Amino acid sequence: MTLRRRLAQQLESVQDLELASESRSWEGLELLLVGKTSGGTYLMGFAAEMLLKCAYFRFSGAAPADAVKPRLGPARKPGQLLIPVVPHEQYHSPRFWALLHLAARRSRHAPLAAIMEAQLVQRMRRLHQNWWVEMRYRAIEPSPLEVRSVFDDVSWLRANYVLLWR
Amino acid sequence: MPLRRRRVLARNPRSEGLRARLVEEWRQPREDVPEPIIVEESGPNKPTHLFVIWSDWGDFNQQERSEIIMDAYEEARGSDLVSLVTVAMGLTPTEAERMGIEYE
Numbered sequence: 001m002t003l004r005r006r007l008a009q010q011l012e013s014v015q016d017l018e019l020a021s022e023s024r025s026w027e028g029l030e031l032l033l034v035g036k037t038s039g040g041t042y043l044m045g046f047a048a049e050m051l052l053k054c055a056y057f058r059f060s061g062a063a064p065a066d067a068v069k070p071r072l073g074p075a076r077k078p079g080q081l082l083i084p085v086v087p088h089e090q091y092h093s094p095r096f097w098a099l100l101h102l103a104a105r106r107s108r109h110a111p112l113a114a115i116m117e118a119q120l121v122q123r124m125r126r127l128h129q130n131w132w133v134e135m136r137y138r139a140i141e142p143s144p145l146e147v148r149s150v151f152d153d154v155s156w157l158r159a160n161y162v163l164l165w166r
Numbered sequence: 167m168p169l170r171r172r173r174v175l176a177r178n179p180r181s182e183g184l185r186a187r188l189v190e191e192w193r194q195p196r197e198d199v200p201e202p203i204i205v206e207e208s209g210p211n212k213p214t215h216l217f218v219i220w221s222d223w224g225d226f227n228q229q230e231r232s233e234i235i236m237d238a239y240e241e242a243r244g245s246d247l248v249s250l251v252t253v254a255m256g257l258t259p260t261e262a263e264r265m266g267i268e269y270e
Binding site: 057060073 | 213227228229231232233234235236240245248249251252253254256
């Protein structure tokens, strides 16, 4: 059976995304360490995108084995209501997921600690400036500062992931 | 010079037909047709999960199905109830059977 067929047999779950995020993050780091900064930052950005989605879904009550895709449509609606000026960019935008998560927490009277909220906003805004899903079609190499920023912001997110949704 | 607006097709052109059919079904459920089957899972202080079992989903991916269900639900039930939905899953009868979705 081909890889595509094996993957298509089952919808990806929250836990799949969490594990994939961990893999993409380490693979991204490996690439960065050998100077392949374009591919490295691209993978690291995906790692962040997946964690942000999972944090939102976990906070919304998703269990590890729950499928992810049927939760995308329901996420779009509060997005339109709570953060109407922030596009989800086909559900890839780190800024969208971070702001949606914060807005959802506030609307359910469970805001994050102010310092955590400020860090998340600042870091995901910066990540949004330095990472874009459309990067895959571009041959531009990111600058050392941009690479460092992506690494720092994704590392921060990985370190604080559980605190975001608990 | 005439000014024309560009017509933007947001997604699969069939999606509008499915959305309208779902709105109709939510507003006036019909017992004389076998599909779509709408399964709502909800309770006090619990989020709503929506499953729509329908052979017509065929060539739509899960993301599109989820969006169509949410658009229809919002139109039929209003934006207050839509905020309670955390899962909107479209399944063909075969997929529903494989996933063990049971309903009354």
